[in-house]
Amino acid sequence: MSKAVRTRFAPSPTGYLHVGGIRTALFAWLLARQAGGQFVLRLEDTDQKREVEGAAQHISDSLRALGLDYDEGPDKPGDYAPYRQSERLDIYKKWAQKLLDSGRAYADPYGNEEVQKFREQAQKEKKAFLYRNFVSEEQRNDTAWNPKAYATGRGGVPLRFKSDPKAYAWHDEVMGEMSTGPEVVDDFVLIKSDGFPTYNFAHIVDDAEMRISHVIRGQEFLASVPNYLNLYEALKLERPILATMPPIMNEQGNKKLSKRDGAKDILDYLREGYLPEALISFIATLGWNDGTEQEIFTTKELIDKFDLDRVQKGGARFDQRRLLWANGHFIRQMELDELYELVSGQRGLKTGERRTESEEGQSFWPAEADEASEAYKKQVLGLVQERMKYFAELPELTRFFFTDLPVDMSLIKNHKKLKKFDTSELKDLLQRTENALETSDFSADDLQAKLNQLLEDTGHKPAVLLSLIRIATTWAPASPGLAETLAVLGKQKTFARLKTSVKALENS
RNA sequence: GGUCCCAUCGUCUAAUGGUUAGGACAUCAGGUUUUCAUCCUGAAAAUAGGGGUUCGAUUCCCCUUGGGAUCACCA
Numbered sequence: 001m002s003k004a005v006r007t008r009f010a011p012s013p014t015g016y017l018h019v020g021g022i023r024t025a026l027f028a029w030l031l032a033r034q035a036g037g038q039f040v041l042r043l044e045d046t047d048q049k050r051e052v053e054g055a056a057q058h059i060s061d062s063l064r065a066l067g068l069d070y071d072e073g074p075d076k077p078g079d080y081a082p083y084r085q086s087e088r089l090d091i092y093k094k095w096a097q098k099l100l101d102s103g104r105a106y107a108d109p110y111g112n113e114e115v116q117k118f119r120e121q122a123q124k125e126k127k128a129f130l131y132r133n134f135v136s137e138e139q140r141n142d143t144a145w146n147p148k149a150y151a152t153g154r155g156g157v158p159l160r161f162k163s164d165p166k167a168y169a170w171h172d173e174v175m176g177e178m179s180t181g182p183e184v185v186d187d188f189v190l191i192k193s194d195g196f197p198t199y200n201f202a203h204i205v206d207d208a209e210m211r212i213s214h215v216i217r218g219q220e221f222l223a224s225v226p227n228y229l230n231l232y233e234a235l236k237l238e239r240p241i242l243a244t245m246p247p248i249m250n251e252q253g254n255k256k257l258s259k260r261d262g263a264k265d266i267l268d269y270l271r272e273g274y275l276p277e278a279l280i281s282f283i284a285t286l287g288w289n290d291g292t293e294q295e296i297f298t299t300k301e302l303i304d305k306f307d308l309d310r311v312q313k314g315g316a317r318f319d320q321r322r323l324l325w326a327n328g329h330f331i332r333q334m335e336l337d338e339l340y341e342l343v344s345g346q347r348g349l350k351t352g353e354r355r356t357e358s359e360e361g362q363s364f365w366p367a368e369a370d371e372a373s374e375a376y377k378k379q380v381l382g383l384v385q386e387r388m389k390y391f392a393e394l395p396e397l398t399r400f401f402f403t404d405l406p407v408d409m410s411l412i413k414n415h416k417k418l419k420k421f422d423t424s425e426l427k428d429l430l431q432r433t434e435n436a437l438e439t440s441d442f443s444a445d446d447l448q449a450k451l452n453q454l455l456e457d458t459g460h461k462p463a464v465l466l467s468l469i470r471i472a473t474t475w476a477p478a479s480p481g482l483a484e485t486l487a488v489l490g491k492q493k494t495f496a497r498l499k500t501s502v503k504a505l506e507n508s
Numbered sequence: 509g510g511u512c513c514c515a516u517c518g519u520c521u522a523a524u525g526g527u528u529a530g531g532a533c534a535u536c537a538g539g540u541u542u543u544c545a546u547c548c549u550g551a552a553a554a555u556a557g558g559g560g561u562u563c564g565a566u567u568c569c570c571c572u573u574g575g576g577a578u579c580a581c582c583a
Contacts, residue, residue, distance in 0.1 A: 183511070249576080
């Protein structure tokens, strides 16, 4: 019988989450959900210096906003609580003692400065730095590590792992068969002088204690795996299934995507009106595909189809344009009522989940739409749905439906057809338009019929007449179809704008 | 420099010995009575290089080149 699937996402609370972290979390979550297992959030806050206030909340907000719900976590205690490493110091102490008892750990005889010198020496010799080359066997047997210094933050001496260097061959669910020689196994620090464990030690202990079945993480840890394998053996722990994710590269493709490269907070995408499901689909296909020609996946499909075997080994670049396309795709698929609620901030971006503070009640409508009725806004939204790539575009797409835009003659002067006409001719055409639409009931169908008649009567091409009317009634660089737009604007606004435009042409 | 990983259109990728090397994003050109977008049609666009193995290599092996990760009391 196979072990129950329990996966974890274990970030350190040092800031926000970007697509890289989210992808790791997503894949771990998918694995748990498809197997009916559990997904655990664990905070690796063992470096007090780097901890950022509010980061923990930010992380859980981000996961929740995307629908990556966790079964156990700092704010959702389960059988293996606590889920914050800073609250698990006793557990690491217990395991450290085991290593001391079995002679597999020792008190670090050197201070920081000395180690730094060793490192420089190794670098000068163009060799990889191996700590164990600088300690004697006698030093490595010094198990008189003072546990009293533990967690006091004062006068502590680091505890080192006494490694047993050997060659390893192991299987990685993504990378396949891996192998390394003994030269990469080293005596790393288990417990720092401040009494906190290192990641290298804490995660091994926690994954075992928490019964984690699959460890999914970025390739920055790949080189350390032999050390971990050595530690598993010393601890007599069964090792979990390992899966190494390829890096997500920046847009230039020359290094791993990072905050420095402008990798955005995933919540910023939500604030700009990207849909959680579009983000999920996009991020999942950054380094994974199901082998078919399907390009867009619902989260449900991902749970069904995701497979570590099909994760790429090489890095993939983050391509903003593809995300934009995916988001537009999801927006077009959406029911108008649902889209309206999201765009109007009537519900959080993630259905059925608690909204995060930052996005609660966020409306994307332009301020000018405040007084407009829901029915009116819905009609407007229906017209721009297929051209909106993300919600933050809504104001520029719809502002003219709610307020009169200033007359901008450059729209006519720069128009390739209209610029050839005298303003008096254009003015005349607008007046004929008024006459033609006077009897319309302002339904889109009837408007279209009247406009067709006008085209016939004036003998002008659509590119001339319809362009002119479109500009004169919106003064926007772009707008939806003319008949639909006028139908939504209504007779009153349409005529008011036509008159304004006639006057403007007279005065120009 | 040591160690490990990777290498198909600009980008994300399919094809795990036999295909005119497929799809999508982006780009360009046409079409859908105006604009922007959608949608449709079409175009251009790739197996890094060199050796093997094989009747036959994108695919297997080796070398070169290129790229990435790592070599912390950070994770």
